Amino acid sequence: MSSLGWIDFDEAERQRAQRIMALFQERETRDELGLGAIRDSIADHLFPGTSTIQTRLRYMLFIPWLYRALEKREIPEAQLRAEARDTEIRLADALKAGGESNGVIGRDAGPRLQRLPSSVYWAGLGAWGIRAFPGSLDSLFVALRGRGRSRGASGSEDALASAPAPAVWNPALPRMPDDLLDQANFRLTADEAQFLIDRLVASQPTALLTMLAREGIDADCDHIWMHPHLSAFPAAARRLVQHGEIFSHVMHGAALLYNLALSELRQRDDWIEAYRERLAAWRDDLDPGAVRAWSLDEFWSVVEHPAHAVRPAAKRFVTEWRELVLGGVGQVISAPGARQLVEQRERRLKTSQSRFGNHAVRDRWTGASGADRLSFRWAQAKSHLRDLAHAE
Structure with missing residues (x-):
């Protein structure tokens, strides 16, 4: 049985470990051939703050709204955690009451919900500058607990000044609707869209x-390299999309052969x-000339991302394939x-679980x-862009 852990003193490492553990729960991120770091580097360059289990964009506002209200409560940490969970589950009921059915996190699970919206969107809230607090969700609860203790120690102004409340959310955050937990929907207002x-x-x-x-570009295409405005993309983004297209196409053959x-x-x-x-369709669609012209040296350069380390073994596998x-x-x-090549790659990655x-x-x-x-x-970026484009 394998496990993953980290020493709880480096916030950056803690968040990195949390991202890794989150990937294990995402069905669409199965990485049988060890290409995940390359895939995620490209995705984080193009669409930072997104993840494959995000559903609708207004959750980027729901979470700070709910937690900003909870932060005013001076209650024990355990009770704060319990109320936060209950509030997020109530949000699912409010969305259903508002007529939403698709994209509601916890729509069917109810109180049994394991992955709360806050954990799904926490990293994105930080990446987009909506969340000012630098730590994890767990560390926020600890910080709020510390604030409550300092307030309880003395009623003096000096005590409050010595322990200032942590800045958690961007001060320009739009106002929360009064009936959010009674009836909610995913439609953004114009002001909310502009804030995002x-x-x-x-x-x-x-x-x-x-x-x-x-x-305000909203396009319904299956892949980003099929976007109708591709020629208008900034040069660096366009080049990365072109690299992503050929990488996706070439390595798809390895994944199909594995299956x-x-x-x-x-x-x-x-x-x-x-x-x-x-595989026959893959073979027929592949352009050998494009594969031959594909510069791997340039590819490794443009996909490099500080949050993802592409190991030499992964580079060798791509090169050999x-x-x-x-x-x-x-x-x-x-x-x-x-x-x-495919079998040896999977055996090295999975060892006894190959x-x-x-x-x-x-x-x-x-x-x-x-x-x-x-x-x-x-797919997630396209959904978010559609929500922005259709703000009311």
């Missing part, structure tokens, strides 16, 4: 997400046929070298792992 755009401009001025938000190999080991003819068809593709994309499906080596783990496999093309959180 202003936060993006101030905190993430070079991000593609900021440019699209500022210009095909497992399907063959499971002796599932229906799965085998489906993955062979998908690209070489196999250039050697003959039509042969990759059956080439022993390609299958060996589906190639562990029969019990393989027998629990349900037929698809990371089988879709990498999209770098465009």
Whole structure:
């Protein structure tokens, strides 16, 4: 049994560990071949503050509204935590009462909800400059507890001055609707949308997400490289999108081959046929000339991100897979070298939990792992941009 822990003295490391643990709970982030750091680097450059389990943009306001009200309560920490959880669950009921059905976190789970909206959006609130408090949600509760103790120690002005309340939210945060916990919806007001755009401009001025938000661009396309305004993107963003497209396309073949190999080991003819068809389509769509012209040196340079360390083994895997593709994309499906490369990569990453080596783990496999093309959180960014564009 494996575990993940950290020493609780470095806030940056604590938040990094929390991001990693959050990924384990996100179905769409399955990373069977160790490409997650590259994928997330591209996504964080283009769409900072997003995650694959975010639903609707107004949660970026719901969370600070609810917590700003709770911060005024001088109650024990345990009670504050309990009330915060109860309030977030009540928000789901209020959204349902307001006629919302899609995107409501906790819509079906109710009091059994495990992943609260605050944990889903906490990192994004910081990345967008909506949250001024630098620590984790846990550390906020501790800070509020400390504030309450200092106030209780003495009623004097000196005592209050010696322990100033921590700045938690941006002072320009719009006013919370009076009936938020009775009836709520996801529709942004014009003032709320402008506040969110202003936060993006101030905190993430070079991000593609900021440019699209500022210009009010809402486009319904499956991938960011299919965007109708691609030619108008800033040069750096456009180049990164182009790199992301070829990386997503090339490495999709490795993911499909991984799923095909497992399907063959499971002796599932229906799965085998489906993955062979998908690999044939991948082969037909791939442009060998574009793959040959793809500069990996430039790619590693533009995707570099301080929050994600791309390990040398991951770079070697991408390089070796690209070489196999250039050697003959039509042969990759059956080439022993390609299958060996994919299998060895998964075995090194998963060790005793490798589906190639562990029969019990393989027998629990349900037929698809990371089988879709990498999209770098465009679906979530697209949803947020739509919410901004349709503010009332």
